[in-house]
Amino acid sequence: MKSFRKELWFEIPTRRSFVNITGQVEQALGESGIRDGLVLINSMHITASVFINDDEKGLHQDYEKWLEGLAPHAPVDRYLHNRTGEDNADAHLKRQVMGREVVVALTAGRLDFGPWEQIFYGEFDGRRRKRVLVKIIGE
Amino acid sequence: MKSFRKELWFEIPTRRSFVNITGQVEQALGESGIRDGLVLINSMHITASVFINDDEKGLHQDYEKWLEGLAPHAPVDRYLHNRTGEDNADAHLKRQVMGREVVVALTAGRLDFGPWEQIFYGEFDGRRRKRVLVKIIGE
Amino acid sequence: MKSFRKELWFEIPTRRSFVNITGQVEQALGESGIRDGLVLINSMHITASVFINDDEKGLHQDYEKWLEGLAPHAPVDRYLHNRTGEDNADAHLKRQVMGREVVVALTAGRLDFGPWEQIFYGEFDGRRRKRVLVKIIGE
Numbered sequence: 001m002k003s004f005r006k007e008l009w010f011e012i013p014t015r016r017s018f019v020n021i022t023g024q025v026e027q028a029l030g031e032s033g034i035r036d037g038l039v040l041i042n043s044m045h046i047t048a049s050v051f052i053n054d055d056e057k058g059l060h061q062d063y064e065k066w067l068e069g070l071a072p073h074a075p076v077d078r079y080l081h082n083r084t085g086e087d088n089a090d091a092h093l094k095r096q097v098m099g100r101e102v103v104v105a106l107t108a109g110r111l112d113f114g115p116w117e118q119i120f121y122g123e124f125d126g127r128r129r130k131r132v133l134v135k136i137i138g139e
Numbered sequence: 140m141k142s143f144r145k146e147l148w149f150e151i152p153t154r155r156s157f158v159n160i161t162g163q164v165e166q167a168l169g170e171s172g173i174r175d176g177l178v179l180i181n182s183m184h185i186t187a188s189v190f191i192n193d194d195e196k197g198l199h200q201d202y203e204k205w206l207e208g209l210a211p212h213a214p215v216d217r218y219l220h221n222r223t224g225e226d227n228a229d230a231h232l233k234r235q236v237m238g239r240e241v242v243v244a245l246t247a248g249r250l251d252f253g254p255w256e257q258i259f260y261g262e263f264d265g266r267r268r269k270r271v272l273v274k275i276i277g278e
Numbered sequence: 279m280k281s282f283r284k285e286l287w288f289e290i291p292t293r294r295s296f297v298n299i300t301g302q303v304e305q306a307l308g309e310s311g312i313r314d315g316l317v318l319i320n321s322m323h324i325t326a327s328v329f330i331n332d333d334e335k336g337l338h339q340d341y342e343k344w345l346e347g348l349a350p351h352a353p354v355d356r357y358l359h360n361r362t363g364e365d366n367a368d369a370h371l372k373r374q375v376m377g378r379e380v381v382v383a384l385t386a387g388r389l390d391f392g393p394w395e396q397i398f399y400g401e402f403d404g405r406r407r408k409r410v411l412v413k414i415i416g417e
Contacts, residue, residue: 001140001279001417003314005385036142037276038179040316040381044392046331052239053185053231058219062228063235066210071344080336089340092331096341096376098235100330103179103242103381105274107144112272114183133390135383137315137416138276139140140279175281176415177318191378192324192370197358201367202374205349237374242318242381244413246283251411253322277415278279 004032004136007044012126015073018060019121021050021132025104026111028134035109037138041119042101044131047091049098049122067094067124091124098122106138143171143275146183151265154212157199158260160189160271164243165250167273174248176277180258181240183270186230188237188261206233206263230263237261245277282310282414285322290404293351296338297399299328299410303382304389306412313387315416319397320379322409325369327376327400345372345402369402376400384416 006028008021025041041050053059071093076082079089102119105112121132145167147160164180180189192198210232215221218228241258244251260271284306286299303319319328331337349371354360357367380397383390399410 001315003385003416005383005390037140038177038274038316040383042381042383044395046392046394051235053235054220056220056223058222059228059231062218062220062232066232070209070348079340081332081334081340083336084334089337092337093340093344096329096331099238099377101381103181103240105144105179105181105272107142107274112144112274114185114270114272116185117183131392133383133392135316135385135390138142176279177316177413190374192374193359195359195362197361198367198370201357201359201371205371209348238377242320242379244283244318244320244411246281246413251283251413253324253409253411255324256322277281 001137002034002139004034006134008132009129010121011129012123015126016064017123017126020055020118021121022119025119025134032136034136034138037106037136039104039106040101040135042133044133047088047095047125048130049095049100050102050132051098051122052102052117052119054116055118067097070097088125094124140276141173141278143173145273147271148268149260150268151262154265155203156262156265159194159257160260161258164258164273171275173275173277176245176275178243178245179240179274181272183272186227186234186264187269188234188239189241189271190237190261191241191256191258193255194257206236209236227264233263279415280312280417282312284412286410287407288399289407290401293404294342295401295404298333298396299399300397303397303412310414312414312416315384315414317382317384318379318413320411322411325366325373325403326408327373327378328380328410329376329400330380330395330397332394333396345375348375366403372402
């Protein structure tokens with residue numbers, strides 16, 4: 001069994017954003033030399049997500065509006081967590097809906113994907129440097 | 140390390156449905172000859188889920204009603220994604236709540252499950268052929 | 279490839295609770311002797327979650343209130359599942375939001391975590407003995 005790890009770094013200039021990281025994950029695959037196995041891609045931060053869905057701008061705006069409805073940012077004092085001095089409690093909730101991680105099959109040197117699957121970094125509390133971990137195991 | 144992959148195909152005649160696929164995953168295990176490791180089961184489509192829960196019809200109706208409350212299908216013009224000509228934006232949202240994939244331990248040739256765990260394919264935009272990937276790694 | 283499995287047992291005296299299990303998972307790592315690979319940690323029950331987030335009491339109360347808003351426990355007859363004699367339909371819904379499992383990278387003998395990541399058992403229908411599975415594969 002071989003393994004490989006790589007960190008992807010982000011500094012999103014806004015509070016919230018979705019970034020397509022499929023190309024960066026494919027680059028890590030190439031660097032690893034591993035051609036068959038499993039790929040874990042996870043946010044290393046607890047106010048951000050990694051998820052798989054469609055690269056369509058309208059849908060991303062729908063996600064943004066929908067998540068804001070499910071877990072509103074304001075008023076910030078509606079959340080006990082924000083008494084710690086933070087204003088990001090909503091980001092901890094939104095991240096649970098969208099998920100921390102994806103696990104993807106690696107087959108014949110490629111992400112074993114359906115036709116529309118793309119990997120996204122979902123930032124819910126940006127404006128600082130944060131990381132995604134890519135961990136590959138296989139042969 | 141050995142690996143095995145298999146696609147399961149579905150064509151659900153309705154827009155939404157939950158299908159118990161535990162038997163099909165167990166059959167893939169048998170075909171693989173792998174007896175210890177990890178099993179990834181994921182939807183290859185972005186308007187469908189794979190999840191683990193109870194095989195109880197009442198609960199599935201509860202999920203259907205609950206998801207429709209969280210992310211209503213209609214009116215379809217409430218979603219920007221549907222301006223692309225689709226009417227399935229709600230399916231992209233519902234799939235995030237229920238999840239894309241499950242990872243299951245494989246121990247002594249069997250799914251290492253608690254007493255009530257069953258694997259489901261969750262379709263949110265059916266009436267066409269779609270796939271689930273089963274990827275097994277181990278020994 | 280080596281593999282290791284361990285069950286963690288819980289009997290939560292209340293209906294709902296979040297328990298930090300990071301130390302127990304680290305102990306399992308030590309027992310396994312595996313230093314590089316993947317760690318799956320999943321609830322073996324379908325009314326409980328394993329998730330990764332912050333160990334902050336205010337946030338946990340925010341989760342509790344938020345989940346109760348998304349999937350209220352009462353009135354119990356709002357759910358068809360509860361006609362089976364159960365009163366835990368809401369727990370099956372809450373668990374889908376928080377997730378069944380996490381997969382964590384194992385690197386140099388340690389959980390490959392960002393600065394604030396902690397693993398929690400999320401109980402939504404407690405007052406009986408339930409299990410979490412830790413499965414480790416690697417070398």
